């Protein structure tokens with residue numbers, strides 16, 4: 001919730017430090033997936049002990065999060081939240097103290113409205129924003145809160161207003177610093193969220209079966225731009241250690257790691273199968289998740305239902321990258337991964353970090369990857385030469401007004417077979433703020449470029465193009481129909497290093513955008 005003082009140096013990483021104070025994705029356990037409403041003091045403290053005994057705590061998992069089911073309605077006079085003494089006979093402070101004694105951190109649960117998703121009434125923050133925050137963090141000494149929205153929805157509250165009111169109450173009234181705040185609104189709420197919360201759920205609830213894991217991955221394919229500066233899309237709690245197949249568990253862990261989702265174990269840690277335990281403790285996967293850059297990984301290549309994600313590790317445009325090849329189809333697939341697509345030119349080394357082996361030490365051009373049905377291969381790549389990217393997909397851009405809640409016509413991505421990457425950006429423009437932006441357009445030397453815009457429109461529409469914050473210039477773009485992708489090439493000037501390219505239109509709707517391609521003149 002507050003930008004933490006936990007600096008990258010504390011991770012022992014001697015890399016270039018990000019310019020913000022950094023907190024990695026939350027790692028821990030949550031009671032919901034296995035125990036649902038059937039929680040009590042013994043269950044919670046038993047799991048805390050198991051987290052230490054299994055070595056999961058040593059691997060980095062720290063938070064023991066109590067989900068729905070511990071509370072009773074607020075007392076109208078004292079304004080105090082009730083606790084189910086039949087389940088927590090020593091009270092909630094005692095539980096947090098016991099968790100802390102094990103060197104772990106404690107998490108609690110509430111709702112932005114009055115009622116909880118599990119049916120409890122009058123237990124939520126609504127009307128008790130200050131009182132409940134003081135209770136959770138100062139009186140009870142919890143370190144994390146997940147704030148659900150069933151009650152908020154029942155009261156028809158405005159998400160931004162109510163969540164920011166609760167977080168402002170923490171900032172103004174709570175003595176404890178570094179409280180971790182998780183929003184559980186089951187959809188991307190809007191770009192305001194990264195100024196306020198540490199993480200936010202992007203989808204409905206996960207359940208322990210492949211279709212659920214696959215659906216959540218698909219809903220997160222194009223949200224990487226919104227995970228940044230140490231604030232994260234939360235893909236929901238892990239179902240590893242329950243009934244998924246080994247390949248499915250690898251995909252679950254790999255994609256959650258490369259997209260920098262919080263890692264909250266959801267199984268019973270006292271009886272976790274060895275394969276799952278080793279996967280959850282995989283040091284190299286965890287390092288990708290906890291990486292000091294705190295960023296997500298865009299899709300850099302797609303072959304049917306096989307997606308390749310890639311992101312920098314340790315240093316922006318440094319030598320090292322994480323690459324995950326995920327097969328969402330029901331058949332084994334072999335694809336060729338392009339070295340250029342994953343960000344390099346020349347030779348690279350490719351290390352498989354799930355099977356702990358060097359796959360290839362001097363790959364030039366392309367390399368073959370075979371991935372089982374529902375499986376993933378995860379690599380750390382190293383190469384001295386990074387390429388200057390030529391193509392920027394629209395669906396990987398950051399859209400200022402992007403949100404999945406209000407139903408307002410704001411810029412959004414939409415699957416499209418005709419597009420180069422599998423999706424286009426639609427509903428762009430009509431408002432100065434409703435723009436899309438690539439914030440990291442890299443130029444080796446700077447100078448003049450041709451920028452080819454691939455777009456779709458059935459009528460003449462203007463597009464405002466602005467590079468590095470300069471006054472936008474308006475191009476009038478024509479297209480034959482709403483089916484075909486057409487192109488227009490314009491000249492732009494880029495600075496040496498990173499640039500920002502913004503597309504939008506303040507008065508009328510802009511064309512739909514597929515991608516931009518750059519070539520130095």
Ligand code: GLA
Pocket residue numbers: 032067068116117118148184204205
């Ligand atoms: C909602 C949340 C879940 C869980 C339950 C508890 O469905 O999305 O993660 O917290 O409520 O009732």
